[in-house]
Amino acid sequence: MKWLLRGFFALLVVAIAVVAWWLFARHHAAIPPAQTTAAKLQDPALIARGAYLATVGDCAACHTAQGGKPYAGGRALPTPFGQVPAPNLTPDDATGLGQWSFDAFWRALHEGVGRDGHALYPAFPYTSYTKVSREDAFALFAYLKTLPPVRNQTGAPSLRFPYDLRAGLATWRTLYFRPGEFVPDPKQSxxxxxxxxxxxxxxxxxxxxxxxxxxxxxxxxxxxxxxxxxxxxxxxxxxxxxxxxxxxxxxxxxxxxxxxxxxxxxxxxxxxxxxxxxxxxxxxxxxxxxxxxxxxQSLPPRPAPAPGGSQVDATARLDRGADLYDRQCASCHGKDGQGVTNVYPPLAGNSSVTEPTGINAIRIVLLGGFAPTTAAHPRPYSMPPFAQQLSDGDVAAVVSYIRHAWSNNAAPVTERDVAAYRHTPVE
Known part of the structure; x- marks a missing residue:
């Protein structure tokens, strides 16, 4: 029976893949050829614009391995289906973009299709990058071509069956992906x-x-x-x-x-x-x-969430959490949860505290909170980790209290929730 189900699944994937191939092939044929020259790619203004766009897209974050050369790829991007290594974006002929034309680069960005014609895994967010204009894509390509070439073969994805079958990507794309550049809304500014x-x-x-x-x-x-x-x-x-x-x-x-x-x-x-x-x-x-x-600010209001405070079923837990908060947290975040502006973030009304799952608050209490280093705050205050000081019950109590206090009214968390994230690797 298991083999029959797999066979049926394979036939379904092939059928949808054929339809998807026809749709995407027809769309690709409609793309006009790029008018690019080596001289245009060397325009300093264009390269500077591309460097800025690469920063906007945060490209280096995924395409730079820990301790590796910038944009040389190799970082393993985690997904629920396995890991996908980010490719090398430097202009190395053998392992990077050295042999890529702009048309190939545009097709990867806009359609999620590699230079060899294979569909790319959506760990590369072409579902969003398809909206990037052709002009901006050209500037980005020009910048990447100026990077020092780095020889770095990044390897193949390590995905579980059946997600390792590229034919299945055609099904995924048919369900979830529609290529198309951003179209301005004439009704908006x-x-x-x-x-x-x-x-x-x-x-x-x-x-x-x-x-x-x-x-x-x-x-x-x-x-x-x-x-x-x-x-x-x-x-x-x-x-x-x-x-x-x-x-x-x-x-x-x-x-x-x-x-x-x-x-x-x-x-x-x-x-x-x-x-x-x-x-x-x-x-x-x-x-x-x-x-x-x-x-x-133009995003619409959201539906009112179901009340979470009523789910706190034990006054003792809240009292325990309040006591822990007074002893461990109030000196920085204040008894009223308002924090100190630009020093210690507020907890009252903070979306990282009240988000539906409680994951963020649990992980920050366990692992500490580290704000980014920026030009405006080169030495930001950080919150120490409490994983060694607080038990799962302590963390559940104080997080539940914080999510309940000051009209936050978010649902409590359990010791089981804390245990699940105590040993989760930091990513």
């Missing part, structure tokens, strides 16, 4: 459209800030509604600033300040977002950061 272009395209924010399904697909009808980052065990919060949004009450300046400095009066960047701020957003132009904030 130029600033809003710039922000939407950056967030939806090179910023690829939705790749983390929305919940994926069991096949790793992004919902077509949700944008930046928050979700657990696959295989990393952090929760990327909802980004709406309106009622019940993760950034409810945040102003344009609050968003800009966080992206530029890593801290604001409303909260601080921790976990994967701290790396994004350190390597990408702190280096972005002020007008681009403001455009991003304007776009985020």
């Amino acid at each position: 130029a600033e809003w459209n710039r922000g939407a272009y950056l967030v939806q395209g090179l910023g690829h924010c939705n790749e983390c800030h929305v919940a994926r399904d069991n096949l790793g697909g992004l919902p077509s009808n949700e944008t930046l509604t928050g979700g657990q980052i696959p295989a990393q065990n952090w929760y990327a919060p909802d980004l709406s600033t309106h009622a019940h949004g993760g950034l409810e009450g945040w102003s344009t300046d609050d968003i800009v300040t966080l992206l530029r400095t890593g801290q604001s009066r409303k909260g601080a960047a921790f976990g994967p977002m701290a790396d994004v701020v350190m390597q990408s957003t702190q280096h972005m132009h002020e007008d681009d950061l403001r455009a991003i904030a304007v776009y985020l």
Whole structure:
């Protein structure tokens, strides 16, 4: 029976792959040929623009292995289905982009298809990069061509069956991927459209800030509604600033300040977002950061969450958590949970505290909280880890208290939740 099911699955994959190939081949035939020359690729202004766009896209973060050369690839990108090594983006002829034409680069960025014609795994977020304009893609390509070539063979993905079958990618793409450049909304301002272009395209924010399904697909009808980052065990919060949004009450300046400095009066960047701020957003132009904030402020209100406070079933747990908070946390974050602006982040109304799963608060209590190093805050205050001092029950109590106090009203966490994340590798 197991082999019959596998055979049926294989036939289904092949059938969908044929349909997908026809659709994507027809689309690719409609792309006009690139008008590129070696002279254009050497234009200093174009290269500088490409360098900035690479920073906006945070390309180095994934395409640089720990201790490796910048953009030389090799970092293993974790997914729920296995690991995918990031490729070498330096212009090395044998292992990088040295033999790539711009047309091939554009097809990878826009369609998620490699130089050899194989579909790329969506660990490379072409589902967002497809919105990047051809002009910006050309500038990015020009910049990458100026990097020192590094010989680095990055290896093949290590994925479990059946996810290691590239034929299955055709099915995935048919379900979840529609190539297409960003189209400005004529009803919106130029600033809003710039922000939407950056967030939806090179910023690829939705790749983390929305919940994926069991096949790793992004919902077509949700944008930046928050979700657990696959295989990393952090929760990327909802980004709406309106009622019940993760950034409810945040102003344009609050968003800009966080992206530029890593801290604001409303909260601080921790976990994967701290790396994004350190390597990408702190280096972005002020007008681009403001455009991003304007776009985020246009996201709609969210449905009211189910009350979580009523789920705290034991007054003793809250009392225990309150006592731990007074002894371990209040000296920095304050008895009222308001923190100290630009020093210790507030806990009251903080989306990293009240997010649905409790993962962020648990991991920060266990592992510590480390804000990014930025030009504005070269030596930020950090929170020490409490994994050695607090038991699973202690952590569950204090996190449940913090998520319940000051009208946070988020659901409690359990000792089992804490135990699950105590030994989770840091990513």
